Amino acid sequence: MGISLFTASWVTALLAFCAWVSILLLGRNRMFRGTVVERANIYCLETLPANVNRLMRAGISDAFVQKAEGVWIALFGRRNPVFQIFAIVLYFLGLSVFMTQAAPAIPNRYVGGWQWITIALTLAVNMGSYAVACVVDPGYVDAGNVDRACSLFELDGLLYSENAVCRTCHLRKPARSKHCSACGRCIQMMDHHCMWLNNCIGLNNARWFLAFLASFSAVCIYGTYLFATVVLELRHVRGLTHAMVQDELTGEMVPLSFKTSILYLLDENVLLAIIMVLLLILTPAIAIFTVYQLRIASLGYTGNEEIKWLNVADDIKDEVLFVVNEGSEQEAYAVIEKEDQQADLRPKRLVTDLAQVANKYHRGIWENLRFILLASSSGSKPHVD
Numbered sequence: 001m002g003i004s005l006f007t008a009s010w011v012t013a014l015l016a017f018c019a020w021v022s023i024l025l026l027g028r029n030r031m032f033r034g035t036v037v038e039r040a041n042i043y044c045l046e047t048l049p050a051n052v053n054r055l056m057r058a059g060i061s062d063a064f065v066q067k068a069e070g071v072w073i074a075l076f077g078r079r080n081p082v083f084q085i086f087a088i089v090l091y092f093l094g095l096s097v098f099m100t101q102a103a104p105a106i107p108n109r110y111v112g113g114w115q116w117i118t119i120a121l122t123l124a125v126n127m128g129s130y131a132v133a134c135v136v137d138p139g140y141v142d143a144g145n146v147d148r149a150c151s152l153f154e155l156d157g158l159l160y161s162e163n164a165v166c167r168t169c170h171l172r173k174p175a176r177s178k179h180c181s182a183c184g185r186c187i188q189m190m191d192h193h194c195m196w197l198n199n200c201i202g203l204n205n206a207r208w209f210l211a212f213l214a215s216f217s218a219v220c221i222y223g224t225y226l227f228a229t230v231v232l233e234l235r236h237v238r239g240l241t242h243a244m245v246q247d248e249l250t251g252e253m254v255p256l257s258f259k260t261s262i263l264y265l266l267d268e269n270v271l272l273a274i275i276m277v278l279l280l281i282l283t284p285a286i287a288i289f290t291v292y293q294l295r296i297a298s299l300g301y302t303g304n305e306e307i308k309w310l311n312v313a314d315d316i317k318d319e320v321l322f323v324v325n326e327g328s329e330q331e332a333y334a335v336i337e338k339e340d341q342q343a344d345l346r347p348k349r350l351v352t353d354l355a356q357v358a359n360k361y362h363r364g365i366w367e368n369l370r371f372i373l374l375a376s377s378s379g380s381k382p383h384v385d
């Protein structure tokens with residue numbers, strides 16, 4: 001008794017699919033900068049399409065190539081609901097497997113009937129926060145609110161320079177904002193554009209995004225626990241706890257091992273097995289991403305600023321970041337390339353350590369989190385020292 005070739009092949013296919021989605025989803029995350037995950041992402045999203053493009057140009061008409069490029073841009077470069085629909089369909093497929101395969105075995109000897117209340121609450125919070133994060137205006141900057149948006153945070157002169165204007169929106173760039181090419185707008189306190197939500201994550205929906213991530217982690221952990229109790233319950237119901245099997249080598253009757261009984265049940269209930277494998281892969285990935293997002297939020301960074309800080313660290317390592325005296329005691333940060341440093345006669349000192357450049361937007365862990373929970377583009381101006 002063991003795992004059949006059929007089960008082994010779909011588990012392999014599922015693992016390969018999850019790895020591919022993870023590379024697409026997380027490859028450009030600053031967590032994976034310089035790692036094999038980022039290189040795989042660049043290969044999938046840049047090198048491979050460029051090679052395919054070259055091959056296509058060699059044998060296929062220009063009109064077809066243009067059409068294919070158009071589809072690619074529409075999918076990955078513009079706001080569109082394809083990945084959102086895909087995520088929602090997967091979510092409800094998982095939920096229907098739960099309702100058909102697991103729900104009939106709840107309550108069981110491990111889970112009381114009262115847990116249907118906590119199951120319903122967890123799912124409601126998760127779906128509710130997802131829906132709100134998807135539909136809320138993330139903090140678009142427009143002509144009507146640009147002045148208020150610019151007064152929300154002071155420019156720090158390092159990540160955000162004076163007098164910056166968005167080349168697309170032709171509006172002043174508020175501190176901590178970024179232009180999103182998919183949305184075609186500048187977003188206040190921009191974190192990133194999330195294709196799974198088909199929306200930007202910014203000032204107005206960061207709290208809903210964090211609530212969604214935290215509750216989705218809870219759904220995955222709770223779901224794994226519930227499915228595990230159902231498999232253990234099935235082991236009792238099917239009488240596998242005291243089953244005897246013939247030993248292939250000695251021919252003697254021996255008790256069925258715990259591991260073999262679980263593998264037998266999973267091989268027999270393919271849907272249950274698929275969802276268990278999916279949950280085992282998804283749960284740590286979602287939990288790590290949630291902790292990561294909470295960590296940068298509590299340290300006063302947005303996802304976009306995390307990348308900017310990595311660039312500042314690179315500038316410091318390359319010895320090109322200076323504090324320059326602009327005259328009348330006015331100091332400012334400036335990146336001066338090696339070849340221009342001698343010709344630049346302004347009084348300046350080299351920044352040699354990241355500790356010498358403070359994050360102006362870090363106001364203490366609790367204050368940072370409180371601001372994300374309560375902030376809104378129409379809300380009160382936060383105090384920045």
Ligand SMILES: [Zn+2]
Nearest residue numbers: 166169179186
């Ligand atoms: Zn813009």
Ligand SMILES: [Zn+2]
Nearest residue numbers: 180183193200
């Ligand atoms: Zn966007």
